[in-house]
Amino acid sequence: MGVANLSETTLRLLYLYLAxxxxxxxxxxxxxYFGILYRRRFLYTWALSWLAFTVYIAATCVVTAFFMQSQSTARLVVSTLAQMSCFLQIIWILRGAYELVTEKAFNRRKFKALLIVCFFLSLISVIAFSQTVEDSMLRYLLRVGSRTFVSGAGFMIAGIVVLQNKKFSRGFGQRILSITFILYSIYQLYYCLIVIINVCGTEMLVPNFYGVVDLLLISMMGMSMIMWLLEDERTRLDKANKELDRFLYSTSHDLRAPIASILGLTYLGKMEFEEERARTFMDMIEARVKKLDMVISDILSLSRSKKMDVKIEKINLKDLLDNSIADIKFNKGASAISLDYTNDPSHILASDFNQMKIVLNNLLANAVKYHNLDQPNPFIRVLFQRENDVVKIVIQDNGKGIAEANLPKIFEMFYRASLDTEGTGLGLYIVKEALSKIHGTIEVKSELGTGSTFTIILENA
Known part of the structure; x- marks a missing residue:
């Protein structure tokens, strides 16, 4: 039979098969792709199950289009291929479920034995009752009934395995995937029931929406699988980040004690040594230990920023500035720089005090560190601006400034615009990370030799 001679119902069925x-x-x-990307063996196995499903549907499509009224050898070959591909899909589905639970590869010898059994069962189910027209209903039961029953049972087992799985994130995607597997199982078993009822002599038609349901369930399997993987990877990354934060905090905290001891010893050494050369060496040791202490202090500050929970509260900018100034007022050169800020009772914002303190501490410390103390009036100016729910805090100085070529990179981790400076390259990165936790952003304008202006922008503040 040619495709052109097929009925409208059959053509519609073929379109569903192609979809x-x-x-x-x-x-x-x-x-x-996800099996290779995340090195999950069970995903790669399930990928093969969908390849078998594609072959099964394609073979069924060929039989429907060309061999529906024929009992030729070609039909037997294609039907055997369809039957074997259907059974093979379920074998791979169940193998993937086994690998999901055990995280081990399935025994190769056992799998080869299953393939041989699958081939002979497929061949027998196709050849049986294929010689006479009178046996068409038994042939229909054996071929179609076995496919739907095996598919229903296989997807039911896989759905239960996924639902009860505890090795990966148990989120929304996992529940949807397991529910979809179970619904697809029920769908296949219902089709099997229709086959049995028809064979028993009671006519029962397949609902017209059946093909659409098939497409919908298969699409949901793909989408929910991706959701499950993304949720699982997010859970793993969150856990890894927390462990890394704890490691950094603990290690950095433990390192500061011996560094403080070394600094104390260098101070005593300089007092005891009379030779100028020996004092020079002690000064060099002290400078490098201080640099290491700065790096560790910045790592601790970054770790605290990441570990702290955000607590939104009303903050008076004057109180925030006083806290930050108390932390940096003994920094080298700080006493020679004037703070230009006009206090106003309206300078109130809603944000997290600790995160904002980290931001201001770093910005003010940088303004002091990179200032030009040789000019007549070195200053740091702080301005408060409010536009509806948006608050802008501007920190301006007339210090050394930053070259325009360096501006796009200054918020990167460990980036230093100049090798002559004593900074760690973490300060502005910490500022950016702290602001991201409170949904804030920062902008910078600077001119080398003139000064810099940093603008903190806080939404809903």
């Missing part, structure tokens, strides 16, 4: 083939190929590549 299912397309979805099967897409799911094969999706599962295979």
């Amino acid at each position: 299912e083939c397309t979805l099967g190929i897409i799911l094969f590549f999706v599962f295979r």
Whole structure:
């Protein structure tokens, strides 16, 4: 029979088969990609199951289009391929479920034995009752009934395994995937029931929406699988980040004690040594230990910023400035710089005090560190601006400034605009990270030799 002579119902069925083939190929590549990317063996196995599904549907499509009224050898070959591909899909689905639970590869010898059994069962189910027209209902039961029953049972087991799995994130994606597997199982078992009822002599038609449901469930499997993987990777990354934060905080905190001891010893050494050369060496040791202490202090500050929970409260900018100035007032050169800030009771913002203190501490410390103390009036100016719910805090200085070529990189970790400076390259990175926790941003304008202006922008403050 040619395709041109097919009925409208059969053509509609063929279009559904082609759509299912397309979805099967897409799911094969999706599962295979994530299986390789995340090194999950069970995903790669499930990818092969969707490749088998595609072959099964494609073979069924060929039988429907060309061999529906034929009992030729070609039909037997294609039907055997369809039957074997259907069974093979479920074997791979169950193998993937096994690998999901055990995180081990399935025994190769056992799998080869299953493939041989699968081939002979497929061949027998296709050849049986294929010689006479009178046996068409038994042939229908054996071929279609076995496919739907095996598919229903296989997806039901896989759905239960996914639902009860505890090795990966148990989020929304996992629940949707397991529910979709179970619904697809029920869908297949219902189809099997229709086959049995028809064989028993009671006519029961397949609902018209059946093909659409098939497409919908298969699409949901793909989307929920991706959601599950993304949720699982996010959970793993959050756990890794927390462990890394704890490690950094603990290590940095433990390192500061011996550094303080070394600094004390260098101070005593300079007092005891009379030779100028020996004192020079002690000064060099002290400078390098101080640099190491600065790096560790910045790492601790970054770790605290990441570990602290955000607590939004009303903050008076004057109180915030007083706290920050108390921390930096003994920095080298700080006493020679004037603070230009006009206090106003309206300078109130809603934000996290600790995160904002980290931001101001670093910006003010940088303004002191990179100032030009040789000019007549070195200053740091702080301005408060409010536009509805948006607050801008401007910190301006007339210090050394930053070259325009360096501006795009100054917020990167460990970036230093000049090798002659004593900074660690972490200060502005910490500022950016702290602001990201409170949904703030920062802008900078600077001119080398003239000064810099940093503008903190806080939404809903």
